Every structure is written in C-alpha cells, then in structure tokens.
Amino acid sequence: MTRKQLKNLRRAQQGELDAVLMYNALADTVTDPADAETFRKLAAEEGRHGSVFFRYTEQIVKPRRTKAVLLPFLYRVLGRKITYRLIAKGEYDAARVYEHLIPAFPEVESIRADEQRHGDTVKALLARHVPVKKRIVRAIILTTGLLALAGCVYFTLSHRRHSRR
Ligand SMILES: [Fe+2]
Numbered sequence: 178m179t180r181k182q183l184k185n186l187r188r189a190q191q192g193e194l195d196a197v198l199m200y201n202a203l204a205d206t207v208t209d210p211a212d213a214e215t216f217r218k219l220a221a222e223e224g225r226h227g228s229v230f231f232r233y234t235e236q237i238v239k240p241r242r243t244k245a246v247l248l249p250f251l252y253r254v255l256g257r258k259i260t261y262r263l264i265a266k267g268e269y270d271a272a273r274v275y276e277h278l279i280p281a282f283p284e285v286e287s288i289r290a291d292e293q294r295h296g297d298t299v300k301a302l303l304a305r306h307v308p309v310k311k312r313i314v315r316a317i318i319l320t321t322g323l324l325a326l327a328g329c330v331y332f333t334l335s336h337r338r339h340s341r342r
Contacts, residue, residue, distance in 0.1 A: 178233075182281060187238060189278065189285075190230035192271060194240035196223035202245035203264075206252055212302055219295055226288045233282060261299050268296035 178186075200220035204213040231237075252260040272292040278285040 178281075182278075183234060185278060186230055186233045186282070187236060189275065190227055190234055190236075190238045191241070193223045193227035193230060194238055195244050196220070197227065198240050198242055198245035199248050202249050203252065206249035207257070209257075209302075211305070212257075215298060215302060219298070222291055222295070226291065229284055229288060233284075258303055261303050265296040265299040268292045268299065272296065 197220050200216040200223060204216035204220065207213050207216065227238075248260060248264065251263065269292070272289050275285050275289040275292065279289065
C-alpha cells in the first residue's frame, strides 16, 4: 500500500465515522419518526463501512462532531428539504470518490454501492407525503407573515402621505 492510498483510506474511514455521528444526531433531531428510523439504519451502515476501512488502515480514527452539529442546525434553520438534499449530495459525492479506491481495494465496491443507495434513500424521504396538518400550519405561518408584511408596507406608505401634508 502506498502512502497516498493509506491517506485516502484513512480519510474515507474518517468520513464514515463522522457520518455515524451525523446520522445519529439527525435521528435525534428530526420530527418525522420514519425519517429518524431511516437515519439510525444509515448510521449503523456507516459504522460497518468504517470497520471495513479500519481493516485496511489498521489505525484508529477519532470521529469528528462537525457534521453532527452542522446538519441538525441546518435542518432547524433551513428545513427538511434543503438539508436532505445536501445529505443526499454528500452520499453521491462519497460514492464517486470511492470509485478510485475500488481497483486496489475491491471491498470498497460494496461500500460505494451503499453510498449511492443512501443518496437515493435520503432523497426518497422527500418524495413522501407531508401530513395535511403540517401543511396547514405552514400555510398559516406563511399567510400571517405576508399579512404582517403587507401591514408594514401599508403603514409606511400612509405615514409618508401624512407627513407630506
Ligand atoms: Fe458509508
């Protein structure tokens, strides 16, 4: 094994361990129980991937919490759709990076296929129907916001007219 190969494998191992923390943190954060269950399963698979890379590197890598903090934050601020799209993109990117490792490390092929499937799985969560109750709440929030904005605009315009007199 070359130094560069070892470095790439260690980076892959790091990514897998980080993903375990990320998916578990997301499972603790998301409101949809089905999403949470999916993320727990993905976390377990990423853990298995980590152990495959460990067999190659024979080095212990410490997981980093960055994504486990960032993604739940994005979920809260930007919402489910954008966050899940980002996660799916991350999985597809990982699959592409792993392609280069497969010739020298054939076990990576099944991991690559898993990452591709993970991307599809996370994307598929978005295709699921959003409960009617949630849609109504969202519509009320949006309407209230628009009314408040219209009120502000109206107040500003009428105030301006008054002060001109
Ligand atoms: Fe993985």
